[in-house]
Amino acid sequence: MSRFTRLAAVLAAALFSAGCYTTKIVHGDVQGDTTEVHRRLQHTFIYGIVSPNRIDVDRVCKGGEVKAVKSQVAGLGLLANWITLGIYTPLTVKVTCAYNEKAWMDALPEDEALPTTVDAALLE
DSSP: OHHHHHHHHHHHHHHHHHOOOEEEOTTTTOOOOOEEEEEEEEEEEETBBBSSSSOOOOHHTTTSSEEEEEEOOOTTTHHHHHTTTTSEEEEEEEEEEEEEHHHHHHHHHHGGGGOSSSSSHHOO
């Protein structure tokens, strides 16, 4: 086997052994009237080990509770990972938030709170 053939075989094995991967963390006790999914692109390096910034999930949910966090490398992110040989690995992070109506209303600023009664003069 020639040196070029061995090198090609090793590179092909490395390329095809890397694939999509997903990590999902679910908080099972969270209940809510509605759920909302927020997507963020997280730029990471060295196969996702080094990340320059963190995602503050409490800030993402704004008054709701974090129900699940899922990060994955797939599609174009996987292609970018292959092309850069793992130096740049973009992750797609999905944060699922659960909201119940009372907690959501309490999170609104005073000037944005919805009226609970309607003045009869406004209906005329």
